[in-house]
Amino acid sequence: MTFISYNCKSLKRSMDCVRSLSLQADVIALQETWLLPHEITELGKINKNFGYFGKSAIDTTKGVLRGRPYGGVALLWDNSKFNSVSLISCNNDRIIAIKICSSDRCMLVCCVYMPVDSSDNLLDYVNCLSEIAAIVENSNVESVVVLGDLNSHPGEPFFNEMTSFCSDQGWLCADVEMLGIDSGTYTYVSEAHGSRRWLDHCLVSEAAWKSITSAKVLYDVYWSDHFPLEIQCDIATVRLKLDSPCAPLNKVVWGDRDQIQIEAYNKSCNEMLKQIEFPQELSQCCDNLCDNVSLEHRAIIDNLYNSIVNCLTKAASYSHKHSNCQLKRKGKGERCVIGWNxxxxxxxxxxxxxxxxxxxxxxxxxxxxxxxxxxxxxxx
DNA sequence: GACAGTGCTGCTTGACACCT
DNA sequence: AGGTGTCAAGCAGCACTGTC
Structure with a gap:
């Protein structure tokens, strides 16, 4: 399976280029499409065999566009290669994600366009990384591939942020690992100054890393100041999808709750907590002079603790079912950010x-x- | 003469590199 | 870190040309 990430710097201008890339790729991640919201359907004209999902970064509610268009991300995939493709909800204009399944093997693919390396953008950059982590955390998919223009050149602050994030998540930067940080690789050439930078990357989870077979930059594509980054992956080595009903999912989705949900939570907590009996052993032994420090008392305390936590978890999960915002916008200005505790x-x-x-x-x-x-x- | 189409120029904006 | 320069796309405004 072939993934290609490409900062096309205007899809309209690079349409023919992306079309030719679609002949050799199964999934294409595009950045800087510069499409307006009503122009997203242009993605469907690239290749009729490809499905698409795109976002515009341009706010047309502010009136007529002034100056140069900017931003915009998109994902395209070969419909014939996947059994199912589902879109992942995300409120950040810089990130889109899909879950692709081929047979019983699933992968989460994210396309990101990170802000330019500047101290003013650090908050935005970290916010994007947090949202990616939240998407992954809530997707229940082990194999994750994050492609895009991460604006992170080796040795510069945002690259360090990126590698730190990978380290925290147990992820790897596939292109850097494959090609070598000192390989002189570049994915961007400044048209003004001719300088070369390695701004486009592919981050992969540990599970996905096992399936990556190669990475290369397509230096013969001259339609933008960026070059496409191609990642080859053997999806057959991706671990089979486990849909066990007993899987320990985090069922609690944090976020705002309405009054009905709060009342449902209170009621559930009351009903379940009052069924927990306070251990008699602890009633008779609740001072710091307890000489029974054996595993017996500790186990009792652990059990009590777990019982309480289970009650609260069940109540939170139950009460959230009354929600109207299952990971979607509830209304104007009101949103649930997955994993955002x-x-x-x-x-x-x-x-x-x-x-x-x-x-x-x-x-x-x-x-x-x-x-x-x-x-x-x-x-x- | 009125109208539509075309092409040029200037302005604005975002992204990025270079210099101090 | 901040200032400056370069580049590119889209828009508005204007002049020019062709058609009726």
């Missing part, structure tokens, strides 16, 4: 406010406002 959300909100405050004060390089912004960013 309340701790990260609060930290993000705080960091965002401190950042905007710092910008409002003219981006000072020292002082209280600056220190607050840095501290909140570290916390996030």
């Amino acid at each position: 309340k701790h990260v959300r609060e930290a993000h909100w705080d960091a965002r406010q401190k950042f905007l405050n710092w910008v409002w004060y003219g981006k000072p390089r020292q002082g209280h406002i600056y220190e607050l912004m840095i501290a909140s960013r570290k916390t996030f």
Whole structure:
């Protein structure tokens, strides 16, 4: 199976190029399509055998487009190669994801267009990585391939962020691993200065890494200032999909709850928690002078703890079924971000406010406002 | 003369590299 | 880190040309 990632810098201009790439690829990840929202259907004109999913980054509600168009990501796939393809919900304009299944083997494919390497964009960059992690966490798919223009050149800050993220997730940068960081590989050539940079990458989970067979840059494609990155993968080596009903899924989806859900949660908690009997052993032994430090008392405490956690988990899962927002937008301005737990959300909100405050004060390089912004960013 | 189509110019904007 | 330069696409405005 062949994956190709390509920053086409205007799909309209590069239509013929992408069409020729579709003859040798099974999945194509495009960045900087520069398509307006109503032009997404242009993706369907590339190859009639390919399905597509795209997003525009241009906000047409602000009136007539001024200046150069920008952003936009898309995924195209060969319909004949997959049994099923499902779209993954994501609210970030820089990320799209699909789950592709061939026989019983499934992979999650993400296409990303990360912000340019600048300190002002660090928050946005980390936010994108967090959203990718959230998508993966909630997808229940082991084999993950993230393709795109990550704007992360080896040795520069965002590359370090990217490798740190990979390390945290137990992922690998497939192209760097395959080609070697000192190989002189480049995927971008500046038209103004002729400088070369390695901005496009392919991140893979540990499970997907086992299936990667090769990586190369298609240097003979001259339709953009970027070159396509081609990744070969043997999907036959991907572990079979396990759909066991007993699989330990994280059924709790964190996010806002309406009053009905809160009441359902309260009721469930009350009913289940009152069925837990407080262990008699602990009633008679609840001081710090307990001399029974054997495994027996510890096991009792563990059981009590697990019982309580199970009750809360079940109540959270049950009450969420009353939700109207199953990973989709509930309404204007109201959204559920998958995997976005309340701790990260609060930290993000705080960091965002401190950042905007710092910008409002003219981006000072020292002082209280600056220190607050840095501290909140570290916390996030 | 009115209208439509075409081509050019200037402006705006985002992305990126280079220099200080 | 900040300023500056380069590049490219799309838009508006204008002038020019062709057709009726």
